[in-house]
Structures are given as structure tokens and as C-alpha cells.
Amino acid sequence: MALTISYFAWVRERMGIGEESIERPVGVSTVADLIAWLAARDERGGLTFSEPGRVRAAVDGRMAGPGTALGRDIALFPPVTGG
Template identity: 65%
Template sequence: MVTIAYFAWVRERMGTAEEVVHLPADVNDLAALLAWLAARDERGARAFAEPERIRAAIDGVMTGDGVLLGGAREVALFPPVTGG
């Protein structure tokens, strides 16, 4: 099981701050995770329609598309952060 935490407009589109899920065996990296989340339902389709806009941290460490999820306990998903 892995906890998926959603932030900012990703959280708004998903309708929840986090969820605990069992990932299918073929969901082994960030790109596959985003595709799986988008395919599950309408909320996911809206939240992850542009996966290139999503940033992620796996177990508290910022990561990119090619990083394997491995034994991740938490994946945090959020839009790009801008300062001001």
C-alpha cells in the first residue's frame, strides 16, 4: 500500500487530500502512476490530464518521471511551485 497525497489544485480536482491505494504490479514509476490515476475516474482524468505539469516527491524526496516507486510509502503530487 502507498499513500498518495494531493496538494493545491491537484487536491481540489481529486476531491481529497490523500488516499491509501494498492498499486497494480505494472505501476512502477511516476509516469505509470499518473496514467493509472488518470484512468481510474473523471476526477483523476481532470487532475492528471497534463501529467507534465505535475511535480512529485517520493517519501519526502523530490523526483522526476523515470524514478521507480520501489517500496515507496508516500507519493506527494502537486503543481509547480512559484514564488512571489
């Protein structure tokens, strides 16, 4: 199934792209699974996601935790600093 991944702030800068679409790999069903898969995919992913605890996620427009099931799209980003 297709999955659109968007990246923000330093996660975007380290990945070198704002968005990508992938076929969801077999065995990748949660946010934590995806982050581990991206970290193992290549060197950029490894550097970006070396500390998964520093990354937050939104799945299909809703804030998500590591155990949240994936949907059609996911945003990966650092803890927010607005205001």
C-alpha cells in the same frame, strides 16, 4: 504493496481529497506509471492529470521525476510558487 498518495494545491482540489491509500496496482512502478493509472481510473483523475507535464512529485520525501521508482508514499502537486 500499500502506497499513500497525498495531493496539494489545485491537484488536491481537482481530486477532491488530500490523501488516499491504495494497493499499488500490478505494472505501476514509477511516478509516470502512477499518474497514468490515476488518469485512467476515473473521471476526476482524468481531469486532474490531463496534462501530466504540469504535475510534480516527491517520493518518500524527495523530489522525484517521471521515471523515479515509487516507494511507500508519494506527493503529487503543481510547480511551486512560494516566496
